Amino acid sequence: MSGSISATTATASGAAASNTRLAGDFNTFLTLLTTQLQNQSPTDPLDANQMTNQLVQFASVEQQISMNQNLERLISLQQAAQLTASAPLVGQRVEVEADQVPLQNGRGEVRLPAAGSARFAEVTISDGNGRALRQQVVALGTAASGWTWDGRDATGRTLTDGAYRVSVTGRGTNGEAVSLPFTVAGTVTGAEQRSNGLSLSVGSLAVGFDKVRRLLPDA
Secondary structure, eight states, X not given: OOOEEEEOOHHHHHHHHHHHHHHHHHHHHHHHHHHHHHTOBTTBOOOHHHHXXXXXXXXXXXXXXXXXXXXXXXXXXXXXXXXHHHGGGTTOEEEEOOSEEEEBTTBEEEEEOOOXXXXXXXXXXXXXXXXXXXXEEEEOOSSOEEEEEOSBOXXXXXXXXXXXXXXXXXXXXXXXXXXXOOEEEEEOOEEEEETTEEEEEETTEEEEGGGEEEEEOOO
């Protein structure tokens, strides 16, 4: 399956706009100070302390512009490095934290923990409107395991690839509800730098890079 890596310019555009406003304020400040010096009275020149304070402000604004520009460059370099580092993940199977399961080539996978206070897991796959499409009760073993979804709904109809809502409820020995953490698995198909950080595409599922829990061997 082909993958993609792309970057957005939202962060850079925001920083550039901020720098433009700051540079405008800087130029206005410089114009006002120059005009003040040109029009001061020879018999009553600008007070030395006032002059010093204004020059300090002048230097402070100039330094802030320089700092913002350097920070913008550092952020751009960091984002480029993250995007480059994510390239080897394309085509790899990963386990991620998400409330959706990617259905890729008619296959989806929900990763479940080992049995504890919960002896069973009730897995529910829903569409975007919250309508349950498939429900399955899975017995938990002594080790973590995965439940593979064949991409069919409760009537046996084959669904199109995409990202589907998934919820998991643990069930104790007597059927009582128990909180149960879970993850989903899929193949990375792309990466994109967004304003809130690096995002991986796992089929139709977009998930933050910080949600990746581990790499999985090929199925």
